[in-house]
Amino acid sequence: MTALAQKMIAEVLQPGDFAIDATVGNGLDTFFLADQVGPHGHVIGFDIQEIAHHRTNLILGEAGLLTRVKLVQTGHENLAESLPETWHGQVKAVMFNLGYLPRGDKTIITVPETTVPALETAARCLCHGGRMCVVIYPGHTGGEKEAEAVQQWAENLPSMDYDLELLVSPKANDTAPRLLVVTRR
Ligand SMILES: C[S@@+](CC[C@H](N)C(=O)[O-])C[C@H]1O[C@@H](n2cnc3c(N)ncnc32)[C@H](O)[C@@H]1O
Numbered sequence: 098m099t100a101l102a103q104k105m106i107a108e109v110l111q112p113g114d115f116a117i118d119a120t121v122g123n124g125l126d127t128f129f130l131a132d133q134v135g136p137h138g139h140v141i142g143f144d145i146q147e148i149a150h151h152r153t154n155l156i157l158g159e160a161g162l163l164t165r166v167k168l169v170q171t172g173h174e175n176l177a178e179s180l181p182e183t184w185h186g187q188v189k190a191v192m193f194n195l196g197y198l199p200r201g202d203k204t205i206i207t208v209p210e211t212t213v214p215a216l217e218t219a220a221r222c223l224c225h226g227g228r229m230c231v232v233i234y235p236g237h238t239g240g241e242k243e244a245e246a247v248q249q250w251a252e253n254l255p256s257m258d259y260d261l262e263l264l265v266s267p268k269a270n271d272t273a274p275r276l277l278v279v280t281r282r
Contacts, residue, residue, distance in 0.1 A: 098274045099194060101264060102230035103129050105278050106190045109228045110134065114189035117180075117222070118142040119173040119215060120207060123199060124153030126192045131162040133190075140166045141180065143173040148201055173215035180222065188222040191229040195247070196237055206239050209246035216250055220259065223281040231279070236272035244275070251277055258282055 103126070110116060112135030118127040121144035130140045144150060150168050157163045169179050173193070180188075193216070195207040219229055235244035251261055262278040269275070 098232045098264070098276045099125070102126075102192060102194070102232050102276055102278075105230050105276070106130070106192060106228060107133060109226060109280075110190045111138075113137040115184050115187055116140045116190040117176070117188055117192070117219065119176070119191060119193045119219060120144060120195065121149045121153050121168060122194060122201075123149065124156050126194060127153050127166060127168075128156055128160065128162065130190065130192065131157060131166050132160075134165060136165060138165060141184075142166060142168045143171060143176065143179070144168070145170065145172050146198060146201065146205060149198060172211055173219075174211040176215055176218045176222070185222055187224050188219075189224060189227045191219045191223065191227075193219075193229070193231040195232060195243060196234040196240060203237075206237065207243060208239065209243045212243060213246055213250050216247065220254065220279060220281070223279075225281055227281045229279040231277040233275050233277060236274070241272070247277060251279065254279065 110133045116130040121142040127142045197203045197206045233244045235241045260280040264276040
């Protein structure tokens, strides 16, 4: 699902664009976004954990991508206040990868109380043709509740403004990861 999320984002994200990684983690999506937007584009990444920032700084630094990325150690629920004014309504891509940090503390997880407000703000920040991908993991403790809240939020988006896709493997059971794709018309 993470590879599919990057593929869906690559369909819309162009050099020079603005992009957001709402859950930086180990930096794989931040790296992907930074590579896609090129030297004239910009990425802002959010994570609450210092270890996530440390690991991501390392991989971006090694690849010479740090100048196009700003990492913010705060929750994505503070997205609106943390974005420059010029980004509002101009963001081409947003990535959320929910759950816990791989190779990290598995008790620190994304939660619906902050995820849903962040999704709402992020959807409003998208430009026309902009896309948000949300990888959802119902399989861990707390994940099912978050998956339900996220899907409920998505169902309530105005269909005249946003296209929705929920991608699940045909062989998936109820706890399998899934990908929500929200594209602003
Ligand atoms: C599944 S990991 C992200 C993996 C990442 N996309 C990657 O490519 O490595 C989820 C991340 O969300 C972070 N997180 C949890 N609550 C958050 C919040 N309120 N705001 C931003 N990040 C949060 C966790 O610290 C964790 O690093």
